[in-house]
Amino acid sequence: MVKFGYTILYVADVEKAIVFYENAFGFSRKFITPGNDYGEINTGETTISFASKKLALQNLKEGFIESSLEDKPFAIELGFITDNVGDLVQKAISFGAVLATEPKKKPWGQIVAYVRDPEGFLIEICTPVQ
Incomplete structure (x- = not known):
């Protein structure tokens, strides 16, 4: 069995992104790491997560297309x-x-x-x- 668990958005500032989704849509913060490089919000069954671009580059050494x-x-x-x-x-x-x-x-x-x-x-x- 496979379950869709989360979508991760690569952002410049994880805290700022979470605050936007809390304020604009009423979602609640699930958690954020002490270094503010990863966090999640509660949206129902599937989670929206945020990772700093710096953290994403650790996993994707050749980079990625940034949203702008x-x-x-x-x-x-x-x-x-x-x-x-x-x-x-x-x-x-x-x-x-x-x-x-x-x-x-x-x-x-x-x-x-x-x-x-x-x-x-x-x-x-x-x-x-x-």
């Missing part, structure tokens, strides 16, 4: 489900997210919007699929 607001987002997103997309988008923006796409109703009835976190990672904010 100056570049297009990666072809991957975090998806957060809510009953009120517009309110959550505005809350996220108030804590430093950047609007990528206004809320839009899809043909199947779902409301979907996109923001980018301060590190440039893409976040979908949507209603549940009916």
Whole structure:
């Protein structure tokens, strides 16, 4: 059996990233290492984790493509489900997210919007699929 355990985002400042997700989305901190190079937040069954770019380079000696607001987002997103997309988008923006796409109703009835976190990672904010 395989279980999806977590997604790790490589960030410049782990503490700052965790504070953004706590404030913008209401997630709670699971833990952060004493050196502030790795941390996790509680998001439900699957955890979002953060590793400093310095720590990531210890594991990936040849480097990696860094996320940045100056570049297009990666072809991957975090998806957060809510009953009120517009309110959550505005809350996220108030804590430093950047609007990528206004809320839009899809043909199947779902409301979907996109923001980018301060590190440039893409976040979908949507209603549940009916």
